[in-house]
Amino acid sequence: MRLLIHTMWCSLFVVGVLLLSACQPTHHAQEYQIEGKTMGTYYIVKFYAEQQPELTALQHLLDTELELINDLMSTYRPESELMRFNRQLTTESFQLSPQTASVIAEALRIGEQSGGILDVTVGPLVELWGFGAQGRITHAPESSALVAIRDYVGIDKLTLNENVLRKHEPRVAVDLSTIAKGYGVDRLAEILLAEGYTQFMVDIGGDMRVGGEKPTGPWKIAVEKPVSQARAVQRILAVENMSLATSGDYRNYFEENGIRYSHLIDPRTGMPIQHRTVSSTVLHPAAMTADAYATTLNVLPVDEALAFANTHQIAVLLIVKTDQGFEERYSDAFRPYLLEQ
Numbered sequence: 001m002r003l004l005i006h007t008m009w010c011s012l013f014v015v016g017v018l019l020l021s022a023c024q025p026t027h028h029a030q031e032y033q034i035e036g037k038t039m040g041t042y043y044i045v046k047f048y049a050e051q052q053p054e055l056t057a058l059q060h061l062l063d064t065e066l067e068l069i070n071d072l073m074s075t076y077r078p079e080s081e082l083m084r085f086n087r088q089l090t091t092e093s094f095q096l097s098p099q100t101a102s103v104i105a106e107a108l109r110i111g112e113q114s115g116g117i118l119d120v121t122v123g124p125l126v127e128l129w130g131f132g133a134q135g136r137i138t139h140a141p142e143s144s145a146l147v148a149i150r151d152y153v154g155i156d157k158l159t160l161n162e163n164v165l166r167k168h169e170p171r172v173a174v175d176l177s178t179i180a181k182g183y184g185v186d187r188l189a190e191i192l193l194a195e196g197y198t199q200f201m202v203d204i205g206g207d208m209r210v211g212g213e214k215p216t217g218p219w220k221i222a223v224e225k226p227v228s229q230a231r232a233v234q235r236i237l238a239v240e241n242m243s244l245a246t247s248g249d250y251r252n253y254f255e256e257n258g259i260r261y262s263h264l265i266d267p268r269t270g271m272p273i274q275h276r277t278v279s280s281t282v283l284h285p286a287a288m289t290a291d292a293y294a295t296t297l298n299v300l301p302v303d304e305a306l307a308f309a310n311t312h313q314i315a316v317l318l319i320v321k322t323d324q325g326f327e328e329r330y331s332d333a334f335r336p337y338l339l340e341q
Helices: 002-023 055-073 081-087 098-113 123-128 143-150 180-194 287-299 302-311 332-338
Strands: 030-038 041-049 158-161 164-167 200-204 207-210 219-224 233-239 242-248 253-256 259-262 277-284 315-322 325-330
Touching: 030 055, 041 055, 041 180, 055 081, 055 098, 055 180, 098 158, 098 180, 098 287, 123 143, 180 200, 180 207, 180 242, 180 287, 207 219, 207 287, 219 242, 233 242, 233 325, 233 332, 242 287, 277 287, 277 302, 277 332, 287 302, 287 315, 302 315, 302 325, 302 332, 315 332, 325 332
Parallel strands: none
Antiparallel strands: 030 041, 041 200, 158 164, 200 207, 207 242, 219 233, 242 277, 253 259, 277 315, 315 325
16 A cells, blocks of 8 residues: 555656646747848848757848849849849830849839829939939929929839830839838748748838737837937837838928928829828738838828728828827728727
8 A cells, every 4th residue: 555655646746747847838939139231221130039040041041132132123233133124225025033023013003003103113203303322402403304204204104014024115214112122021021931930020221020929929119200300209019920111201301492302202293292291101911012002101191191091901100290290190900000009
């Protein structure tokens, strides 16, 4: 009997230890960070892993992908694929890489959806107003120059058929700055997922995408207050498996004779926007799409922007300047994120 009791006690002890061990995690996920420069700005990648990752090898993968995107889509690299297309002053077909074609396809989709508000051919107007690669200006251009350039601006002057792009006017040039950064965010996120990292945050110059929530809860993303003098927080969003992009005109502008000229050009007029929307923040599963919609909704006046966003179920937060300061306006799809404050 004494032996039986002892054996039973030992068995219970072993089972108890096993149960206790089963309740205790063997590893704790740690946060790791990789950062660098790309596209004229910074990138930061944060992710969680239970085992020490090969950070050097992972950063090489990320940097290689970013270099490829720049080689394909940069307007600051003369030999990029995009610049070679722009220099081709003919209406002949141009064979694109699948990557560039996918970005242009999404830009054209949103451009057509918005009635031409998102226009990847608007680059010559951006240059004319001094916000492109050729440098800044301090005086508004002559109206005759504006009229001349508008002859070769418009997404109706492009045709994309699978990976083949063609101009209908030889002087058309494409600028993907409103969408390529978001595409870069998506590609880095896809690399992390392929490497098995599901809890991550990718940030390229303020365009962001997050994966599953951190061990401590959802990712907290700050929406910046649209003031040019200092950096301040307008609102904190708690998100997971989501992308965020913000477009604003409160830092990139010039003034002449009391008129403020924004870097955001309305393709309908060829002029910088003049309304009071100072920033738009879009949430969307794809950073590329969020990036493009953020610009689109910042170019539109607030009531048009909200009508468009509600029609297409886009989650957007608009910050509008008033005589008293700033007010928030948001679409129906953005309301669930407000409830998390």
